[in-house]
Every structure is written in C-alpha cells, then in structure tokens.
Amino acid sequence: MSSQQGQSGHSSQVxxxxxxxxxxxxxxxxxxxxxxxxxxxxxxxxxxNQGAPLQASDTxxxxxxRRIAHLDMDAFxxxxxxxRYPQLKGLPVVIGGGKKSLAQQLKGADPSAWNAQTPLxxxxxxxxxxxxxxxxxxxxxxxHFGVGSAMGLMKAAQLCPQAYLLPVDFDQYRHYSKEFKExxxxxCPVMQNTGVDEVYLDFTHVPGGQRENGLSxxxxxxxxxxxxxxxxxxxxxxxxxxxxxxxxEFNKPNGISILLEEDLQxxxxxxxxxxxxxxxxKASEKLSALGILSLGDLAKQTLDRLTTSFGPNYGxxxxxxxRGQDDRALETHSEPVSMSRETTFERDLLAAQDKKELGAxxxxxxxxxxxxxxxxxxxxxxxxxxxxxxxxxxITRDQTLSLPVxxxxxxxxxxxxxxxxxxxxxxxxxxxxxxxxxxxxxxxxPSGYQPNxxxxxxxxxxxx
DNA sequence: TCTGGGGTCCTTTTCCTT
DNA sequence: TCTGAAGGAAAAGGACCC
Numbered sequence: 051m052s053s054q055q056g057q058s059g060h061s062s063q064v065x066x067x068x069x070x071x072x073x074x075x076x077x078x079x080x081x082x083x084x085x086x087x088x089x090x091x092x093x094x095x096x097x098x099n100q101g102a103p104l105q106a107s108d109t110x111x112x113x114x115x116r117r118i119a120h121l122d123m124d125a126f127x128x129x130x131x132x133x134r135y136p137q138l139k140g141l142p143v144v145i146g147g148g149k150k151s152l153a154q155q156l157k158g159a160d161p162s163a164w165n166a167q168t169p170l171x172x173x174x175x176x177x178x179x180x181x182x183x184x185x186x187x188x189x190x191x192x193x194h195f196g197v198g199s200a201m202g203l204m205k206a207a208q209l210c211p212q213a214y215l216l217p218v219d220f221d222q223y224r225h226y227s228k229e230f231k232e233x234x235x236x237x238c239p240v241m242q243n244t245g246v247d248e249v250y251l252d253f254t255h256v257p258g259g260q261r262e263n264g265l266s267x268x269x270x271x272x273x274x275x276x277x278x279x280x281x282x283x284x285x286x287x288x289x290x291x292x293x294x295x296x297x298x299e300f301n302k303p304n305g306i307s308i309l310l311e312e313d314l315q316x317x318x319x320x321x322x323x324x325x326x327x328x329x330x331x332k333a334s335e336k337l338s339a340l341g342i343l344s345l346g347d348l349a350k351q352t353l354d355r356l357t358t359s360f361g362p363n364y365g366x367x368x369x370x371x372x373r374g375q376d377d378r379a380l381e382t383h384s385e386p387v388s389m390s391r392e393t394t395f396e397r398d399l400l401a402a403q404d405k406k407e408l409g410a411x412x413x414x415x416x417x418x419x420x421x422x423x424x425x426x427x428x429x430x431x432x433x434x435x436x437x438x439x440x441x442x443x444x445i446t447r448d449q450t451l452s453l454p455v456x457x458x459x460x461x462x463x464x465x466x467x468x469x470x471x472x473x474x475x476x477x478x479x480x481x482x483x484x485x486x487x488x489x490x491x492x493x494x495x496p497s498g499y500q501p502n503x504x505x506x507x508x509x510x511x512x513x514x
Numbered sequence: 515t516c517t518g519g520g521g522t523c524c525t526t527t528t529c530c531t532t
Numbered sequence: 533t534c535t536g537a538a539g540g541a542a543a544a545g546g547a548c549c550c
Contacts, residue, residue, distance in 0.1 A: 146518080184518050199550090201515050245550050330548045363524075387522065394518060432542085442517075448543055480518090 117253035117264040118380070119238075119287045120294035121271065123230065124303035126247035128189045129281050130226050131216050142192035142213040144206055146185040186218050223247075226279060233278045237271055242380040248298075250291055252380050263287065268306045292376035293318065295327050314374045319346030326371055336360070348372035385488070386428055390436075391418040392482025398440045401474035408481070413458075415483040416465060420458035428488045429454035433464035436482035437472055444480075447471050454489055461485060 123129070127145050132138055183203040195210035206213065227246040234241055238259070240252035251271075253259030259267045264287035275283055286297025288309040296318065300307040309317060323345055324334040340359060342348050349372035357365030370376065393415065399408055423429060433455065434448035447468035455461055465483050 184515090186518080196515095198515080200517070202517065205515060247550075328548070332547060361525080388520095390520065392519065434543090444545080446544060450542065482519090 114254055114260065116289050117259050117287055118290050118294045119251040119253055119264060119268060119285055120291065120298040121234070121249050121251060121283050121285045122298045123247040124282045124284060125187065125189065127187045127218070127223055130222055133280055138214060140191055142195060142197070142210050143189040143216060144185045144192050144197055144213045145187050145216045145218055146183060146203065226281065229279050230275045230281060233274050234271055237274060238267065240380055240382060242382055250294065250380050253287065263308045263310065265306060265308055272306065290376040291378055292371060293374055296321070296325060299325070318374060319344060319349060321345050323348055345372050386426060387488060388484055388486035389419055389422045389488070390482055390484035391415045392436060392480055394480045398477035398479045400477045411481055413462060415481065416462040417458040419483050419485055420456060420461055423456040423485060427491050429456040429491045430485035431487040432485065433461055433468065434484045434486065435465050435468045436480070436484065437478050438480035440477040440479055445472060450487065456491060
C-alpha cells in the first residue's frame with residue numbers, strides 16, 4: 051500500500067506507462083525473446099455452469115437432521131511413505147527438503163538406488179543443503195522430538211539427528227488421494243474436496259446416514275478406506291461443516307467423533323479460539339488481547355463488540371462461530387481461480403548482478419504456469435508476479451489483459467511488464483508468476499480442475 | 515519455528531469513468 | 533474545459549489453509 055510513492059503505482063489496464071525511476075528496467079534480464087501477444091480464441095462463458103452443483107437441500111424432510119462429516123486422513127504423507135517403507139514404522143521420519151535437487155543431492159542421482167536408510171546425521175555435508183528446506187510433515191515418532199511441519203531442516207536436524215529424511219513425492223500422495231476419494235464416493239456421493247487429504251461429506255440423505263447419528267456410515271467409510279488403501283482416517287460428524295471439522299480433531303488417529311447440537315457447551319466452548327478453521331495466528335492474538343481465549347469466552351461477547359473490533363463481516367462470523375452456527379452447503383464442484391508457480395532461490399539474487407540466472411528462472415516459471423493452464427484447459431486474463439525480498443517483505447504486481455492467455459510467451463510478456471514496476475534495487479529470495487481470472491479455454495470440455503491437486507511432475511522416488 | 519509452495523478469500527487502496 | 537463526487541473495477545496486501 052505504501053509502495054506507490056516513487057514508483058509507477060497502479061497500472062491501468064493493458065498499457066503501462068514507462069517507468070522512469072527504476073534503477074534497472076530488468077528488461078535485459080530476460081535472455082529469451084519476448085513473444086508477441088497472440089490473439090486468443092474468443093471464449094464464451096456458457097460452459098462455466100456445466101453440471102449444476104449437487105447440493106443437499108436446505109429444507110429437510112421431517113425426522114432428518116443435517117449430518118455433515120469431515121474426514122481427515124491421519125498423517126497422510128507420512129502414512130503413504132510408510133506403506134512403501136514399512137521398515138521405518140515407529141522410527142522418526144521427516145518428509146520435506148524443499149527443492150527436488152536436495153533429495154537428489156542427498157541420495158544420489160539414481161532414484162532407483164534411493165532407500166530410506168539414511169538418517170539426517172549421515173550427511174556431513176548437510177549444512178550445504180538444508181539451509182532453505184523445511185519439513186512438510188513428520189511421523190508421530192519424529193514429532194515426539196519436537197519436530198513438526200514448517201520447521202527448517204537445520205532445526206530438525208538439531209532436534210532429532212537420527213530422523214530419516216524422505217523427499218516429498220506428490221505423485222504418490224495424489225495417487226492415494228484419488229484412491230480414497232473414489233472409495234468414499236461409492237458410499238457417499240455428496241463430497242466436497244478440500245485438500246489432498248481431507249473432504250467434507252453430507253450423510254443427510256444417504257441411506258443409512260442417519261443411523262446412530264452418522265456413526266454407522268462413518269465406520270463403514272473408515273473401514274472401506276483402510277481395506278482399500280491400508281490408510282487410516284479420522285472422521286467427525288456434526289450438524290454443519292464448522293463443527294464437523296472440529297469434531298474430526300477430537301479423536302485422532304483412526305477415530306470417529308459424533309457431535310450433536312447439545313454438545314456445544316460441553317465440547318466446543320472449552321476449546322481455544324484458534325481451533326476454529328478460519329481463526330489463525332493474527333486473529334487469535336487479537337482475541338487474546340481482548341481477553342477472549344476460549345470459544346466460551348467468545349460466545350459471551352456481544353455482536354456489537356465483535357463487529358467493532360473485527361469489522362462487520364469477520365465480527366459477525368465470529369459471533370456465529372461461537373454459537374456453532376454454519377449453514378454453508380457442501381461445494382461439490384469448483385472451478386480454478388488462479389494458478390501460480392514460485393520458487394525460492396538457493397541464495398538471494400540481485401537483479402543487476404544475476405540477470406542470466408533470474409531470466410532463466412523467470413522463463414521456467416512462466417513455462418510451468420503455461421503448462422499447468424493448458425493441462426487444465428483454462429486461460430487467464432490477469433497476470434502477476436510476486437517477489438519476496440531478503441527481508442521477507444513480499445510485494446505483488448498484477449496486470450489485466452484485454453484477452454485471456456495461456457502461452458508461456460504471452461504470460462512472460464505480461465509478467466515482465468509487472469516486474470518493471472518493482473524497484474529491484476535490493477536482493478530478493480523468491481520469484482513467482484501467477485495467472486488469475488481464469489476461464490475455460492474450450493467451452494465444450496470441462497476444465498478438469500481438481501481443487502488442491504498439484505500439477506503433475508516427475509516423480510522423485512520411484513516404487514522400489 | 516527463522517520461515518516452502520500452491521491455493522482461496524477478504525479488505526483496503528487506487529484508478530477510471532460518468 | 534475544469535472540478536468534484538460517486539461507484540465500480542482493478543490492484544495490492546494480508547490472513548488463512550493444507
């Protein structure tokens with residue numbers, strides 16, 4: 051917001067006034083030719099609503115209560131890895147490491163020779179590689195040592211040097227994600243995808259979904275997933291998504307929790323506010339400052355006080371949350387909003403000094419986004435860049451084009467215009483490219499988009 | 515805990531048009 | 533032609549999630 055002064059400021063539509071104040075136009079960073087903007091196909095919007103969303107009806111026949119389930123796979127990535135490496139069961143294992151090259155450097159160039167027998171402390175050269183990596187997840191045995199998600203690998207190596215390090219293998223996780231969701235759909239067809247490892251389900255009208263307040267259905271699904279994949283999950287069943295999500299945390303791993311409306315006071319109000327999906331570190335801190343620690347505390351607040359402190363929307367939402375109110379329906383169909391690729395460099399780069407390297411990275415990001423768009427059969431009208439400086443300050447610049455694009459050259463051209471509006475006089479650690487305002491490319495074909503599914507990439511670790 | 519990557523959604527600010 | 537108000541769209545930033 052304060053970045054306007056001394057810079058070119060917001061762009062207008064397509065035309066961007068030439069920036070005079072930039073120390074380096076950055077244009078010459080790009081060592082590949084910038085292609086001219088192609089004329090994209092006219093893209094009708096009629097296909098957007100192909101297949102009306104399947105939703106539970108709002109008004110239920112007498113005797114029915116909403117039975118919404120939240121299903122969360124237990125330690126999903128780690129569990130998938132343990133299926134492949136059963137010898138690691140019970141041992142501390144961390145998964146992560148950032149770049150693919152890290153795993154390759156650590157484990158050698160030949161993926162087929164990799165195994166899971168190499169603890170962190172076996173790598174004397176570890177410091178050279180772990181600096182920027184973080185842990186994606188860790189097994190329960192590793193968490194015992196204080197190792198957890200989003201922790202730097204250096205820190206993890208200090209806390210638990212005997213931990214085994216495995217590279218992230220999204221292909222495998224996607225594979226198992228598809229498997230368990232297909233199993234669920236055979237039993238309960240009203241499913242909302244919310245991530246690789248979790249879904250919401252609506253049991254309300256599924257035959258047997260009301261039995262034992264949803265317990266029978268939850269047991270059936272849990273058992274079917276285990277038989278089909280060998281993986282366990284935790285399920286919470288409640289009158290709505292808000293409560294179901296919290297209930298699925300109650301009894302982990304491999305548990306089921308049934309939460310009824312009358313359980314609000316005894317089971318929800320004692321919980322800390324941050325247990326609610328949507329109350330993060332910032333909101334939690336602000337609530338604490340107001341003396342509001344638990345959801346019970348939150349329930350004592352007036353609507354007026356909450357809207358005064360948190361704004362009309364968020365305040366009203368907090369007020370409803372404390373009362374367990376949430377009437378959102380499941381979204382069984384969704385279209386992509388944006389697609390992006392970003393990368394953190396192995397060292398901080400300076401535009402003036404590292405032109406060649408940056409140009410190559412920038413081109414690769416544009417090519418990756420382009421490939422992602424084409425794979426999903428969508429195009430986008432807004433192109434943007436993101437830069438994270440060495441002080442971790444992040445800025446973005448966007449530009450909306452008159453016509454949607456999906457070609458790497460077009461994306462690169464527009465993104466380069468955005469880059470020129472950023473003062474690149476200091477080192478930065480991350481560069482990202484994003485395309486948003488997406489629409490279907492071919493109106494006859496659905497986009498095929500699956501929420502939270504990552505683009506296909508080469509597998510890091512083949513099946514042994 | 516010294517901080518990756520890919521998303522969504524919301525709020526505020528800025529710009530453009532009338 | 534200039535100016536100001538108002539409203540909408542775009543841009544930017546931030547919070548949050550997995």
